[in-house]
Amino acid sequence: MNIRQDVHNSDIPALCQACEARHRGLCGALDPAQLITLAKQSWKQKADAGAELVGDSEKVASYSNVLSGVIKLTKTLADGRQQIVGLQFAPDFLGRPFKSESAINAEAATAVSLCSFPKASVERMMKASPELEHRLLVQTLKELDEAREWMLTLGRKTASEKVASFLLLIARNIDPYRADNMKDAVFDLPLTRADIADYLGLTIETVSRQLTILRKDGVIAIENNRHVTVGDLERLAKRAGR
Known part of the structure; x- marks a missing residue:
């Protein structure tokens, strides 16, 4: 340590x-x-x-x-x-x-x-x-x-909604000093693909596949495998089932 x-x-x-x-x-x-x-x-x-x-x-x-x-x-x-x-x-x-x-x-x-x-x-x-x-x-x-919201995410949401929910969680919390009325976000993923999979109850392959789908659909952009840009948080929220 x-x-x-x-x-x-x-x-x-x-x-x-x-x-x-x-x-x-x-x-x-x-x-x-x-x-x-x-x-x-x-x-x-x-x-x-x-x-x-x-x-x-x-x-x-x-x-x-x-x-x-x-x-x-x-x-x-x-x-x-x-x-x-x-x-x-x-x-x-x-x-x-x-x-x-x-x-x-x-x-x-x-x-x-x-x-x-x-x-x-x-x-x-x-x-x-x-x-x-x-x-x-x-x-x-x-x-x-x-915790209750995350129970719903793990128990009822699809793989696509789970990955979008995770990204939305990070986007809304990674910079608390501009969290109010945020419309977009830029951040580095704080977890590895393996940790994201563990957190969401998915396989690493499923997490990677869903991130690729979100990228191809223009919901997010990813650089260097970890640097994420969300141009429209409302659009991401809809993909998360909100």
Whole structure:
């Protein structure tokens, strides 16, 4: 695992104020005094694609805000089989408050940047700040809604609709700071073909075939096998069964 850490200094409140993730993420619920307190205990870290960020059944000592990049959440069966159960983007909160051990494995799908803080500090602030607790509840409910939507995708949609739904998910989340009223999108696929197939319950060949169909139909353009351009998100949404 290649993780590089940079502990914050006394100037961090100014850096927090300039942090785009703060306004939509966890820290947006903190008042200035709370933000200063948390900033003094927090640290930034960067991880390369493939780095394990949280291990399954690992003791939880800290939480993180995702500042950039994509995180892959997986569950592993006793025989070693693994299933991707979710993706996280900026400014999502990585961690499950009030649990002593992690129930998932979190891996950097792309290069990621995180702002991390001690578990005990966040949980103390949650008890003292209804707004912070509310912010985390909203994210939890959002993740629940997304999980239900993904159950529908996996259980009822065709292969074509599944691949289009995946592309739409990435397009709408990869850049949260321009997500409102987006009409088009340009991004690099954060997962390999094998991971996309695992996430969608398809074969690698089916994923590649459906991407080719979308490309030939002009719904997307693909360069270098990973760089995707979506000229019309509404058209992609229709192909996803929305």
